[in-house]
Amino acid sequence: xxxxxxxNLKDYEGQQVTLQGWASNRRDSKGIYFIILRDGxxxxxxxVSAESVSEEVFNECKKITTETSIIITGTVTKxxxxxxxxxxxxxxxxxxxxxxxxxxxxxxHGVDFLMDNRHLWLRSQRQWxxxxxxxxxxxxxxxxxQKEGFIQMDAPLFTGNACEGTSNxxxxxxxxxxxxxxxxxxxxxxxxxxxxxxxxxxGPTFRAEKSKTRRHLSEFWMIEPExxxxxIFQNMDLIESFLREVVSNVLTNCKAELAMVGRxxxxxxxxxxxxxxxSYDEAVRIIKGEQDVNGQNSIKSLEDELKQVEAKxxxxxxxxxEREEKIKTPGMKKGEIGFNQAKIDKLKQxxxxxxxxxxNIPGWLNSARNFEYGNDFGGSDExxxxxxxxxxxxxxxxxxxxxxxxxxxxxxxxxFARGVxxxxxxxxxxxxxxxxxxxxxDLLIEKIKEHQLPxxxxxxxxxxxxxxxxxxAGFGLGLERLVTWICKLPHVRESIxxxxxxxxxxx
RNA sequence: UCCUUGGUAGCUCAGCUGGUUAGAGCACAUGACUGUUAAUCAUGGGGUCGCUGGUUCGAGUCCAGCCCAGGGAGCCA
Numbered sequence: 001x002x003x004x005x006x007x008n009l010k011d012y013e014g015q016q017v018t019l020q021g022w023a024s025n026r027r028d029s030k031g032i033y034f035i036i037l038r039d040g041x042x043x044x045x046x047x048v049s050a051e052s053v054s055e056e057v058f059n060e061c062k063k064i065t066t067e068t069s070i071i072i073t074g075t076v077t078k079x080x081x082x083x084x085x086x087x088x089x090x091x092x093x094x095x096x097x098x099x100x101x102x103x104x105x106x107x108x109h110g111v112d113f114l115m116d117n118r119h120l121w122l123r124s125q126r127q128w129x130x131x132x133x134x135x136x137x138x139x140x141x142x143x144x145x146q147k148e149g150f151i152q153m154d155a156p157l158f159t160g161n162a163c164e165g166t167s168n169x170x171x172x173x174x175x176x177x178x179x180x181x182x183x184x185x186x187x188x189x190x191x192x193x194x195x196x197x198x199x200x201x202x203g204p205t206f207r208a209e210k211s212k213t214r215r216h217l218s219e220f221w222m223i224e225p226e227x228x229x230x231x232i233f234q235n236m237d238l239i240e241s242f243l244r245e246v247v248s249n250v251l252t253n254c255k256a257e258l259a260m261v262g263r264x265x266x267x268x269x270x271x272x273x274x275x276x277x278x279s280y281d282e283a284v285r286i287i288k289g290e291q292d293v294n295g296q297n298s299i300k301s302l303e304d305e306l307k308q309v310e311a312k313x314x315x316x317x318x319x320x321x322e323r324e325e326k327i328k329t330p331g332m333k334k335g336e337i338g339f340n341q342a343k344i345d346k347l348k349q350x351x352x353x354x355x356x357x358x359x360n361i362p363g364w365l366n367s368a369r370n371f372e373y374g375n376d377f378g379g380s381d382e383x384x385x386x387x388x389x390x391x392x393x394x395x396x397x398x399x400x401x402x403x404x405x406x407x408x409x410x411x412x413x414x415x416f417a418r419g420v421x422x423x424x425x426x427x428x429x430x431x432x433x434x435x436x437x438x439x440x441x442d443l444l445i446e447k448i449k450e451h452q453l454p455x456x457x458x459x460x461x462x463x464x465x466x467x468x469x470x471x472x473a474g475f476g477l478g479l480e481r482l483v484t485w486i487c488k489l490p491h492v493r494e495s496i497x498x499x500x501x502x503x504x505x506x507x
Numbered sequence: 508u509c510c511u512u513g514g515u516a517g518c519u520c521a522g523c524u525g526g527u528u529a530g531a532g533c534a535c536a537u538g539a540c541u542g543u544u545a546a547u548c549a550u551g552g553g554g555u556c557g558c559u560g561g562u563u564c565g566a567g568u569c570c571a572g573c574c575c576a577g578g579g580a581g582c583c584a
Contacts, residue, residue: 025545027542027544028540029540030541031541032541032542034542045544047542049542050541051541082544107518108519110519110576110577111577112576113517209581211582212576212578213578214579215583215584216583221584342533345520345532348520349520356512359511359578359579363510367580378581379580429584431584432584478583492584
C-alpha cells in the first residue's frame with residue numbers, strides 16, 4: 001500500500017489515495033461522518049458516508065475520538081470551502097489506535113495548561129505553523145553561511161569558566177570539577193576562525209537568569225559567526241544581508257504558515273529597505289525623545305498609544321455590556337447565546353491584556369524619560385526605540401564599560417567600544433549582539449582584570465593575539481528571538497518545541 | 508530578588524458589601540438529525556473553591572503566611 005501526503009492532494013484530483021494520520025476533529029450526522037485528518041503535512045476533511053463504505057466500517061467510525069490514529073482510503077475531490085481546497089470521499093477507514101479523551105480542545109486554554117501539555121499542543125495548527133517557519137529559518141541560516149563560504153563549527157557546551165562573567169550560569173559536575181553550561185561559543189569561534197577564516201556556530205546556550213519576561217529562555221539556540229579581516233562596518237553589512245536573506249526566504253517559502261499564525265507580512269516585506277545604523281549617542285537621543293524618527297517622537301507616540309489603549313478598553317467594555325444585555329432578551333436561541341457568550345469571554349481576555357499594557361507603559365515612559373547616558377539599554381528602552389521602525393535597527397559604538405571585555409575600543413574615541421546590537425522592529429528588541437574584537441593584548445588583559453575574570457582561564461584566548469593577531473569581528477543571533485519576531489509571537493516560549501525557562505522543566 | 512495581577516468542575520470563566528443545597532459554556536457519555544466547518548438540539552455524570560492557620564454564629568468571599576502561574580524590572584540573545 002502506497003501512502004500519500006495531504007500536502008500533495010492537489011496532484012491526485014479524481015484519483016484514489018490512502019492517507020495515514022490522526023483525526024483532529026470528528027463531526028457526525030445521520031449516515032455521515034466528517035473527519036478532519038492531520039498527517040503532519042497538512043489537514044484535510046474526509047467524508048465517510050454510510051453509502052460508500054461497508055456497514056462494518058461505518059459502525060467502527062463511531063469509535064474515532066479526537067487524535068485517534070487512522071488510515072483512510074478514498075477519492076480526492078475539489079471543494080473550495082476546505083482548507084487546502086480538497087477533500088477525500090472515503091471508501092475505507094481503518095483505526096490504528098483509539099485515543100483517550102484529548103485534553104487540548106479547540107476552545108481557548110490558559111498558558112500554564114498549554115505549557116503542561118506542550119507535547120500535545122505541538123499538534124495544533126498554529127504551533128505546527130510556527131515550527132515549520134522555525135525549520136525554514138534554520139535551513140536558511142545554514143544555506144546563507146555555507147553559500148558565503150563559512151565553515152560550521154561546534155563549540156563545547158561544558159566550560160571551565162564564566163566566559164563573559166556577567167550572567168548567571170548553570171553549574172554542573174565534571175568529574176569532580178565545577179563546570180558551567182556554555183552561555184556563548186564565541187571565544188572558541190574566534191579560535192576556529194583563525195584556523196578556517198570564516199566560521200559559524202549553531203548550538204544551544206544556557207543562562208540561569210530568573211527572568212520571567214516574554215524575551216527570556218534558560219536554554220536557547222544561538223548562531224555565532226566569526227570572520228577574520230573584518231571590521232565592525234563589514235560586520236554590519238554581513239548582518240544586514242544575512243537577516244534580509246533569511247526573512248526573504250521565509251516570505252517566499254512559508255506563505256501559508258505565516259497566514260496560519262496571523263502574521264501581517266507587509267512589515268516583513270520592508271526587509272528590502274536598508275537597516276538604519278544609529279550610533280549609541282543618536283539612539284539615546286531618540287529614546288529620550290530629543291530626536292524624532294520619520295516625524296515620530298518616542299515619548300509622544302508612547303503617550304498616544306496609552307490613550308489609544310484606554311479608548312479601546314472603553315469600547316470593549318461597551319460591547320461587553322451590549323452583548324450581555326442581548327443575551328438576557330427572552331426567546332433568544334441557545335446557539336446565539338453561546339456565540340455571544342464566547343464573544344464576551346474573548347473580549348474580557350482582550351481587556352485583561354490591555355490592562356496589562358496600561359500598567360506597563362507608564363513604567364516604560366518613565367524609564368525612557370530618565371534614561372541615563374552611559375547605561376546599557378533595558379528591555380523597555382529597546383521597545384520604546386524599535387516601535388518607531390519597520391526594519392531592524394543597528395545600534396553601534398557603545399560605552400565600553402557596559403559591553404563585554406573582548407570588544408575593540410573605538411580608535412577614534414576611546415570612550416566607546418565597537419559593539420553593535422541589532423534590534424528587531426515593532427517593539428521586539430535585541431536579536432543580535434556583536435562587534436569587532438579587541439586586538440590589543442595589553443588592553444585585553446586590563447579588561448579581564450577589570451571584569452574580575454580569572455586570568456589563567458583566558459591564557460589560551462590571549463594566545464590568539466600572541467600568534468598572528470588580525471582584525472576580526474562576529475556576532476551572535478538568538479534563534480528564538482528571530483522566530484518570535486518573524487511570526488510576531490507574544491512570547492518566545494512558542495518559538496521552540498520544548499521551552500526551558502524559570503519554573504519550567506517539564507514536559 | 509523586587510513590583511504587579513491572578514489561583515473556583517478535565518478546560519475557559521461567573522460567583523456583589525460574608526448568609527440556604529457553588530453556577531454557565533466547552534469537553535465527555537447517551538439519544539436525534541444526510542454536507543458539517545469550534546455543527547446544532549435534548550438529557551446526564553462531574554467540585555478538598557491552591558495550601559495552612561486565623562477572625563466570625565457562619566468564609567469561595569475578610570486577614571496573615573506559604574506554594575504555583577501570568578505580566579514587568581534588573582540581566583541578556
